[in-house]
């Protein structure tokens with residue numbers, strides 16, 4: 147990570163902020179998407195929520211979430227069979 151920020155954004159009175167459009171486009175962040183938030187010392191790290199299945203690790207279509215973790219269709223079928 148470089149020392150110079152790519153953007154400086156402002157937190158509004160309700161503690162909200164806007165992700166710059168260039169960042170949204172680069173990471174394909176759409177309205178309603180969920181982001182994972184990590185706190186690291188004095189840094190906040192945001193990343194699009196993983197869509198990889200926690201069992202097989204593949205990027206298969208997600209059919210359900212268990213404890214907020216994605217499970218793909220193939221793994222779900224194996225679990226319930």
Ligand SMILES: [Zn+2]
Pocket residue numbers: 199200201202203204206217218219220221222
């Ligand atoms: Zn899977």
